[in-house]
Every structure is written in structure tokens, then in C-alpha cells.
Amino acid sequence: MKKEQYLGVNVSVMTYSEILDDLRMRIKDGKQSTVIAVNPEKVITANQNPLVKELINDSTYQIPDGIGMILASKIKGGDLSERVTGIDMMEQLLRFAAEEDLGVFFYGAKEEIVSEAKTKIEDRFPSLNVAGYENGYVKDNEALVKKINDSGAQLLFVALGSPKQELWIKEHMSSLNVKVFQGVGGSFDVFSG
Ligand code: UDP
Numbered sequence: 001m002k003k004e005q006y007l008g009v010n011v012s013v014m015t016y017s018e019i020l021d022d023l024r025m026r027i028k029d030g031k032q033s034t035v036i037a038v039n040p041e042k043v044i045t046a047n048q049n050p051l052v053k054e055l056i057n058d059s060t061y062q063i064p065d066g067i068g069m070i071l072a073s074k075i076k077g078g079d080l081s082e083r084v085t086g087i088d089m090m091e092q093l094l095r096f097a098a099e100e101d102l103g104v105f106f107y108g109a110k111e112e113i114v115s116e117a118k119t120k121i122e123d124r125f126p127s128l129n130v131a132g133y134e135n136g137y138v139k140d141n142e143a144l145v146k147k148i149n150d151s152g153a154q155l156l157f158v159a160l161g162s163p164k165q166e167l168w169i170k171e172h173m174s175s176l177n178v179k180v181f182q183g184v185g186g187s188f189d190v191f192s193g
Pocket of ligand 1: 042096108109111113135136137159161162164184185186187188
């Protein structure tokens with residue numbers, strides 16, 4: 001997978017469809033994958049915080065979220081040509097899950113936000129299997145991991161803000177049967193609106 005580096009932070013040089021094709025194969029091979037959105041602000045944070053840098057660089061796909069990344073690539077003669085935003089990636093993954101008949105789970109945000117986001121997403125993707133959801137203020141991670149595994153979800157969207165959501169994913173992914181993880185920040189707030 002082709003990557004470019006910005007202050008030591010990896011960014012994938014891939015379009016939405018290339019990511020989905022790659023994911024399809026990784027799921028078939030039983031591999032887990034993580035998607036993280038990278039913008040100039042996160043690159044600066046990562047440059048100052050080795051843990052954040054590691055969280056980003058250990059992800060499977062670091063998507064260039066924001067025109068700043070495309071401009072930075074142009075300046076250094078790189079190959080990033082189009083933005084791949086976190087929210088658009090989530091929409092592509094929802095469509096993908098509906099087509100491939102894979103269950104999805106939403107974890108994060110306030111109860112009324114995540115439940116409304118779920119309803120709006122179900123209206124938009126009628127064939128999507130929403131296996132479950134949980135608000136982002138629960139304390140019992142063990143019960144949450146069980147709830148997600150019992151739901152049979154293969155894709156998990158985590159909206160706890162960054163880098164909290166990425167830390168949560170890193171800490172719990174080995175206990176989860178989920179194949180695709182995306183940290184989505186404020187995206188449930190956007191879907192619910
Ligand atoms: N959030 C949460 N639990 C927490 C902290 C935050 O569920 O412990 C949710 C918050 O309600 C919001 C979402 O995380 O819906 C994204 O927060 P923010 O906009 O700060 O994230 P960013 O997009 O800036 O990373």
C-alpha cells in the first residue's frame with residue numbers, strides 16, 4: 001500500500017474505491033483493519049506526541065481528510081490528489097456493508113445523538129443491517145465488548161473524539177470479532193442533524 005509521510009506521519013495514497021477493494025480482500029482473509037482520518041492538525045499533534053503518531057501509523061488506512069493534506073502533497077511533489085474525508089469514508093463503508101450484507105455497530109456520542117443517527121442512517125440505507133449501538137458515556141468496557149460481539153457486527157464506527165476513539169479501538173480490537181474499525185469523531189452528530 002502506497003503511503004506518503006508528513007513529519008513522520010503516514011498517509012495512504014488511495015481512493016475510496018481502492019480502499020474498499022483492499023478491505024474486501026482483507027475481510028476475506030479474516031484480517032482486522034482500521035481507518036483513521038489525518039488532517040494537518042493531527043499531523044502537528046502527532047509530531048509532538050509519539051503515542052498519537054504511533055496510533056496513526058499503526059492504522060491500516062490513514063485517509064487524507066482535508067484540503068491541507070492535498071496542498072502539502074502538491075508542495076512536496078507527492079501523489080495525493082483527492083480528499084478522502086472521514087464522513088465520506090463512513091458513508092462509503094455503510095454502502096459497502098449494505099451491499100456485502102455485513103452488520104454495523106455505532107459506538108459513541110450522546111444517547112439521543114447516536115440513536116437519531118442510527119434512525120437517519122437506516123432511512124438512508126434501507127438494506128443496511130444495523131446490528132446495534134451504544135452511547136459514548138458507558139463505563140463498562142467489558143459489557144460493551146460483549147454487546148458488540150453478540151451483535152455479530154463486522155464494522156464498528158467509534159465516535160469519542162480523537163485520539164480517545166483511536167485509543168479505545170487499539171485497546172479493544174483484539175477482543176472484538178469486528179473486521180473494520182473507523183474512528184469517526186463528530187460524524188454521528190452530523191448524521192443525526
Ligand atoms: N464523545 C463521547 N464520549 C466521550 C467524549 C466525547 O461519546 O467520552 C463524543 C461527543 O459526544 C461527540 C463526539 O465524541 O459526539 C466527537 O467529539 P468531538 O467533536 O470533540 O471530536 P472530533 O471530531 O473533534 O475529534
